[in-house]
Every structure is written in structure tokens, then in C-alpha cells.
Amino acid sequence: MNVGLNEFDVVMEQIVFSVAGPSFVAVTYLSEFCSRQMLARTVTHMYMFTGFAMFYTPSWATLFLTSSIMDFDIPLFGSLTLRPWRLLGCLFMLPGVVAFFMLLRMPESPRFLFMIGDMKQGMSAMDWISVKNTGHPLNPEQVALMQRFHEKTEVRRQKRGSNLMQTMLNDAMPLFRKPYVGMYVGSCYVMFSLGLVAHGVGIWFTAMRNRSNMREDSIVDLTVCKILFNKSPRHFEDTEDDIVMACNDGFKGFNDSLILALTYIIIYNIFWFMLFFLPRKPIFIAALIISSSCGFALIFITGHWLQLFCFILFIALPGVVISLLGGALLEFVPTYLRAKALCISLMWCRCGAAMGTTLVGIYIEKNCEMTILLIAIFPMLSASIEGFLPL
Secondary structure (H helix, E strand, O other): OOOOOOHHHHHHHHHHHHHHHHHHHHHHHHHOOOOHHHHHHHHHHHHOHHHHHHHHHHHHHHHHHHOHHHOOOEEEEOOEEEOHHHHHHHHHHHHHHHHHHHHOOOOOOHHHHHHOOOHHHHHHHHHHHHHHHHOOOOOHHHHHHHHHHHHHHHHHHHHOOOOHHHHHHHHHHHHHOOOOHHHHHHHHHHHHHHHHHHHHHHHHHHHHHHHHHOOOOOOOOOOHHHHHHOOOHHHOOOOOOOOOOOOOOOOOOOHHHHHHHHHHHHHHHHHHHHOOOOOHHHHHHHHHHHHHHHHHHOOOOOOHHHHHHHHHHHHHHHHHHHHHHHHHHHHHOOHHHHHHHHHHHHHHHHHHHHHHHHHHHHHOOOOHHHHHHHHHHHHHHHHHHHOOOOO
16 A cells, blocks of 8 residues: 655645644734733734735735736756746745744743743743833742742643543543533534635635626626626627637736735724724624625625625625634633634634535535525524624
């Protein structure tokens, strides 16, 4: 039996880890440096930069597609040449490289250091945090408190078994017992539903909008489904009898994707501001009801801009609520469960994204209206469940 990895497996593994990895750890790492009073707003502000990432990538892609100076072929060494797509890949890697070197200057998680028994480095990290937040190092009372915490973690560390899987299971089991089980299971379902809409449908956003924009006939009175999948001959650009139908791989640009990115940034800032004055639950419920309503409206509304903004709100609002719900989970569970709680809930979010992508890819062309209707129900169900969560 061949257990080697081929080139496709390696590429897919790199994509999975680069896409899913940072989002699992960045928020939990940040949460250890924030007080509970400012945690929700800090997490929301951090996630806002995903909007800038969504703006960064299509902006460079648009420049490469529309600029004549981006058509080059520069020999490097041997048969390797610098082509535009290679340079574009390097530009997409640049923010990650910058973040890597910035993180090198940050301390390790103090709780992690205490859990592995490194008291010296843990105290050094806590002292660094104290200086950054207050301008003063730890006082004797705080040092004594850290020493007591270290003693407790030392006892817990000694009780752990040598079986890694058993240890991981035991560490996560408190999430599925009282008093967390009801809230956490409900949150995981909500994460699944939001991932299905925000990422599962969102991954098709650019392709759908491009297909809509490629129509050169009048689409004023057509719904989204008719624009995308109407096979009537009067809607084709060419009507000659001898025309040979071929795959149309033309592209009109990333303007709609840029609008989506700007919408994300605006919504994140609106929610960040609202968190100063309103509790999270009404914000969650209102956002999901609006998202579901836009999904239902997308079935029958006409008009280019109305369809665009309904589509954007349909997928953007659940995407923002994902980050808010993650911040709420971090506040609801104790520090030693934060990383596990967020990772497991985001795992369900990724599962929802995979299911949503598959549903849209398989069924939307066969039955467009019913597919959109089915997916638009999920934010409404999530809103009803969130009404019972103690967030």
C-alpha cells in the first residue's frame, strides 16, 4: 500500500493549515492579554482586519489583471522565471511574513508556560504584560498570586496521563458537562449554521457576481436565479445560428468583492461601537434576522444594486457574528478552557462552510430558489437558538 503524498496532497495540506490554523489560535492568544471587560470589543476589533485582508487580495488581483505592466517574464536562474502569478503569490504571503516577525517580539502565553512548568519564563511574560498595561512591574502581591497559580498548575500537570489522546479528551470534557454543556452545544450549532452561510455561500460570491456582471442584455426585471441560470436564447450575447457555445472564462473585475470587503469593515466598526452601549444578544439576533430576511429577499428581488447589497448582507452579517460569538465564548468559559472551546466551535464552523459550499455547488443550478430558501433559514434558526443562550 502506497502511503506517500503526491503533489496535490501536499498543496491541499498547506492550504488547510494556512487557512484554518491562524484563526484557531490568534484569538485565544490575544484573550490571555485582555481583561474580561474589554475582551469582546478587542476580539471584534481584531477580526475587523479580516475585512482589510478581503480588500487587500482582490485589490492586487485587479491591478494584475488590468495593468499592462504586469505582463512580464523575467528569467531568474535555470528554467525558473518570475511571472505575474508568482509575484502575486508573494504579495499574498507578505502579510503573513510580517505577522511572523511581529509575533517573534511577543511573549509566549503565560498560562502555557506555567502549565509546562516554566515558572521563570511565565513570570517574565506576566511582568512584560504588567509593564505594557500599567507601566510598572508586578508587585509582591501579584507575584505571590502567580506562584499560587503555578503550584495549582503543577499539581494538575502531574496528574495528567501519558496518553496524549486521553489527555486531550479529558481536558475538553468539562465543556460537555454542567454548567457549560447547554450553552456550548447551542453555540456549536450556531457556529455551524453561520459558517454554512458566511463561508459556504460566501466562497461562491465572486463567481456568482461575475457571472451576473457578464450578462450584456437587459437584466433589470430578472431575479438572481434567472440571471445566473436562465437558458432562454434571448439572454445570450450572440444570436447567430452558427455560433459554437464554449466556456466563457471572461472576467469583469473584483469590484463587488471590494464592496463586500468594505461592508465587512463598516459592520465590524458599527458592532464594535454598539458593544459599548448594548448587550451582545440583541445585536446577534437583529443581525441574523436581517441576514435571513436578505436571503429570502434575494429569491425574488430585481435590480443590480439591490441584489448586490442583499447578497452582501446575507453573507457578511453571519460572518461578523461568528467573531462576536467567539468573543462571547471566551468570556463565558474559564481561561484554561478558552482555547479548546474556541477551536472546537470553529471546527464546526468549518464543517458548516464545507457543507454550504457543497450544497451550493451541487444544487443551486438545479433548483436555485429552493437552495437559497433552505440556506436563508439557517440564520433565522440560529437567531432563535441564540435567544436562549446566556451570552
